[in-house]
Amino acid sequence: MDPSLLQDFLTESGELIDQLDTDLVRLETADSSEEAQELCNGCFRALHTIKGAASFLGLTAVTTFAHAAEDTLNRLRKGEVDVTEQVMDALLQSADVVKGMIEQLSAGEEAQDGPKDLIDTLHAIAEGEAAAADTPDANTPPPSQDAGKEPDAEDNAKPGVPLNLGPQKLDLLEFMITDLQDAAKHIGEAVDGLCNDATLEESANYLAEVCEEMEKTAEFFELDEMTSLIKVLTSVAGKLHDASHEVIEEIAIRIKAAKTLIDQQAEALNDLRALSWPLDTFCSRLTKLAEDGSIDDQVKGQHNGDVQALLILDGVIEQGQIEIASTATVEDTPEPTVQKAETPKPATTDEPVAAPEEAKDPEEKDKAEKDTAGSRAPAKPVTEQTIRVEVSRLESLLNLVGQLVLNKNRVLALTRNIKDQPIPPEMAEDFSDAAGDLDHLMSELQVSVMRTRMQPLAKLFDRYPRVIRDMARMTDKKINLEIVGKDTEVDKSVLEMLADPLVHILRNSSDHGVEKPEDRTKSGKSEIGTIRLEAEHQGSHVRVAITDDGKGLDREVLGQKAIEKGMTTPEKLEQLSDEDVFGFIFGAGFSTAKQVSDLSGRGVGMDVVRTNINKLNGTINVMSKKGQGTTIEILIPLTVAIMPAMVVGVGDHVYSIPLQSIVEIVRPELDEIKSVSGHPVMKLRDIVLPLVDMRQRLDEPPVDDGSRFAVVVAVGGQRVGLCVDRLVGQQEIVIKPLDDTYMQGGPFSGATIQEDGEVCLILDVIQLIRSNSTTVNSETKAAA
Amino acid sequence: MATETQAPTTEDINSVISQASSDGELLQLVSFEVGDEEYAVPILSVQEINRMMQITRVPQSPEFVEGVINLRGKIIPVIDLRKRFGLVELENSDDVRIIVVEIASRVIGFTVDRVNEVLRINSSIVEPPPAMVCGLDTDYVQGVGKLDDRLLILLNLEKLFTAVEIAEIDKSSQAA
Incomplete structure (x- = not known):
């Protein structure tokens, strides 16, 4: 199996399962039946997609289990099973099981079969009330969702015949429709090549090939008209080699027309409907054209190269339908995706009942479609708006930005120093301008890169x-x-x-x-x-x-x-x-x-x-x-990689303290520092603040002078004062991991690189506070 | 047989290779000095060799850890091999180098007194470490290469840096 395919499957399924989980919980508390229906369909789709992809990848355990869960969900969707806690428990557990399988697969293991008893429960729910459902209830209105997914504009006016296919074929339906759509696309490409002498032969051969393939697809659907249309196309394609330029143009437009019809048929098939047109004239004219290059005079040139006009001329569609049909063609980019997603494997039981019933009232359906189209199929832009990027790439991008920030800091520092140098003042000014721009751009870049990681x-x-x-x-x-x-x-x-x-x-x-x-x-x-x-x-x-x-x-x-x-x-x-x-x-x-x-x-x-x-x-x-x-x-x-910090000096060295944890900085006089059971404290307003001698913690020799600062840090309500020798200043620091085993143990949460390229350690305030309180505790205990 | 006579060049090469492998493989090493001894590590484990640079001390780390350096934005620890081998500290001379190695996806630097050369030796002239070397735990000595005029101590970097850790952990747990 292709590992990247599997990876895609795992990522996508993981997301779907999360969605499923959410939707199931919402389903339980859904306020209205429409909302419930919507959620139900959402869940079904998610599960169905996982099942489909899993079976494609040959993951039997996942497929089998998802199938069982899907059955139950399908019953729920059709309102044959009520939303009860038992049912939801079973479904939620199923979601967990599928999630577990996905996790197993991500870990490189084989997915285990789903737990037997859960599958049994699912089956029991799915079959429990099956008896009632076996006799399709004509009085039950079809689920509201069906109205939305059913009709396309053009088959409202010309309702297609519901399709009756065996369950095995139904399983393959989606793939076959995709095949058909692909073929139609290929025809379109081939036709474009026909009008050019250089590519004529190649395109004609290609066309013949595609048509032959498509014949099989059409036969699969038991669509006689479609099959005969495609047969005509195949034979026409075979005769194109020696046709004249003029004739080819005429044929090309007709093939385009045929393509439009095939597209529409594919659309309708999504809803399990077969369309039919009076194609006789169209076919005979096309055959005649291909055979002897003759065109009925009354038709010749009348269509002006317009597909719709041609179809009307040949009596395939009627005048009034033009608009609808053409909108359908224009819209066909966003439509198929939506439609396809909407189309769960329909149960054969209620389909024949539901479809004609709807066909009766085209107006209402039209409205229903508009409504659902508005709410569920927001105009999807043709181009992709998002791309998947590996996290590691974003990480490295962020790392680079981190480096740049450090570099910028360095440039800024140099610029400050340059003013003291004997150089022309204009030059110094230019320098500082450039540095200022750099500073500005860097912060923007930093923000932009950060935003790519935002979720x-x-x-x-x-x-x-x-x-x-x-x-x-x-x-x-x-x-x-x-x-x-x-x-x-x-x-x-x-x-x-x-x-x-x-x-x-x-x-x-x-x-x-x-x-x-x-x-x-x-x-x-x-x-x-x-x-x-x-x-x-x-x-x-x-x-x-x-x-x-x-x-x-x-x-x-x-x-x-x-x-x-x-x-x-x-x-x-x-x-x-x-x-x-x-x-x-x-x-x-x-x-x-x-x-x-x-x-x-x-x-x-x-x-x-x-x-x-x-x-x-x-x-x-x-x-x-x-x-x-x-x-x-x-x-x-908002982000952890870059943050402001206070740089302080202890002994000869400098350390950073995240500004986030600093409450205030005070400068205690020597006599303000008292000792409670051997530990230094100071009185800060009305509280007694424990102090941590950073010299001692950082292995520096002790000194006696009192000119020290206490940086008051707080974590979760606990406060301590860290006694440091100097305050160097506030700085934006980029956090680097300090993860080697040799570095563990010290009170550091990471390191950063300073303007001069030297490493500066970041103090781990939490660890300092904790170790301070444990020493206090152990000693108070020892004293007790 | 026929093919061999037809292709004498291949045969030559093959015989050279087989001879080499019968005597042992060719080792490519970097040799350096710490104290009075000359050591060597496989060249493939060496990432780079740097002049002495600013090392930031890390308080409360093991004693032989000299600190951390900024290696083009990456922060890596630097071990003082002198301290690691229990030798007296010396004033840093101009010859001191930091050898950066990658062992088991860990990047570590260590300081040596001087880097000598890159050399190839046949593994047949490497002997297992002597059973007892006074005072040193010899785990990290992989073998001793006998060159014409000198001895080369081949280091097992993995053991050199992990064995230490274990020892450190033991020490600290005993202390606690």
Whole structure:
């Protein structure tokens, strides 16, 4: 198997499955039957596409399983099975199974067969009520969707005959239609070559070849008229070699006309309809032309090279149809795709009933089509608007931009220095102009490249309704998830890093936050809990907030637990603000749940949240009111690769501190620094701020002078002051990984390259804060 | 047989090759000095050799890690082989070079006192490391090449840099 084909399949299927998942959950709560129908069709399409591609690639396990799920979905789509929790459970599980298979395939393994019992369930649902459906109910109006997908404008006026094909042929329908469309396209190309003497012979041969191929396709559809038309074309193509220039032009226009007819037929076939035209005159005139080059005088030259006019002349279509037919031809670029996607494998049972019924009322259908066309088939531009690019290429592009930013910084630094040199002032000015332009362009380039990596949060958010649904089902709660601002875009890496934390927070909110329905009623709240997930841009940051209207956090309980875990002491606890106390929930192993459930309570989740958010240089705030709910607010920079930082000096060396984590910078006098159980602290307004001696942490010899700065950094409510010797200045830095094993252990989150090309390490504020609190803790413990 | 007589040139070449392989393969090495000894590493593992450049110290990294350098935008660690081999530190002379190698997709630089030459030796003149070399754990010594007038210590870079890590981890875990 071609690995790139498989890769395409995996990527596409992965996206489809995500979509399927979302749609299924929405389906369960759909307000109107139209919406449900729409979603149902969407799900069906997604599954069908996966099945089709999988069978093409010979992935039997996927095909078989998708087929079973598809059957069930098909019943649902036709309204023969109700949307119940059991059915949805089965379908959602199926989506998971297919996802699992895709993951197995991505990992280079063979896909395992789907679980037997689930397949059985699916079959049971699909067949359970089959008896009822076996007798097609004529009273049931066909699903509203059908009206939209059925008619093309031209077969409204001239309704085609519904096609009756065996199930095997139905399976192949899509491919055959594509064949037909391709053939029609090839005919068009060949005809263009006919009018040129140089390419005449080649084109004629090509045409004959294509027509012969097409005969088989037409026979497959059991379309007698189409077959005979194509047969005529084949024979005509064979006679073109020695026809005169004039005759060929006449023939060419007729072949074009035939092509139009074939195109229309292909369209109609998408809806399983066969069109028919009075083709006799057309065919006989064409044959005659090819044989002896004679044209009926009354027709000769009358069409002016216009296909539609010709068709009217030959009595194939009537005058009134011109407009409709021509619009159809013009539109045929966007149409086929839409139509094809719309066309699920129709069940033979209701087709014959539905089709004539619709044919009765062309006007209404016309309207229906317009409506659906408006809502579902937005004018699709002919050219592609997006391209798929490997992430690695974007990465390298971003890397290069990073390099450029550093280089720009260097040029700017040189420009500053040049002013002190003995050079003509105009030159210095030119220099600084050029440097200024460079600076400006670089920031634009940087933004543009960043934007190529931006993805909407919807990619994540769309997964969560499922998470909440499952949580609600498992905990017997009623939870409504509101999502706001899912179009907010963030860097791809940010998106990936956010995925897990958000799930953990949502799980926490639904498990610990939202109360059981009975408890909610008791406290005068509505039975259904609400979790609100919102995202918005705030300057160069993205704010994601998760708000629940549950019971809120309890300061007493949290504080007690924190003391138990040795994270704080009773005395300290009193000084802490509410926010600081709530911050304890992010501690590793911290859980107030009395028992560990499948869902949460191990105290790992929130630690993951903090770790990941910290890696993104983000901050978390917890706000909560007892009895009213909790809001967890995450602020993350839009991108992680380039950020502003404060460069500080410790000893002879310089280090960067992400500006994001810096609250303020103070300059304590020597006597302001006190010591609490051997650890330096200072009083900053009304709080006691622990200090970290950076000289000590960074293996520099201690000094006694007091002219030091305390850079106050905060992470998740915890604050410490980092004592440094010098402030060098604020700088835009490009983060480089510092991932070699030799580099691990030090309090660094990465490195950057300075203006002079030297490496500057970035301080990992979180690690500094953590190690500070652990040393404090271990010592307080030892003291106790 | 017939084909061989018809194509004497091919035969010649073949015999040369087979002779070489019977005696051992040809090794292409870069030789350098650290302290009083001469060492060598396979040329294919060497990415580049640089003059001494600005090395940024990384606090709290293993002692033999001199720091990190900016190698055209990539940040790589630099190991001081003198410290690694337990030798006394020297003033950096002009001859000091940083050899950048790639081992198991890791790019690492190490400083040496002087780079000597690129040479080819036959693997038949390489002997396994002596069973006991005083004071040194000889894991990373792949063999000793006996040249006419000198000895060449062939280093196994992979072991040289991973063995250290393991030792370091052991040390730290013992300390904890």
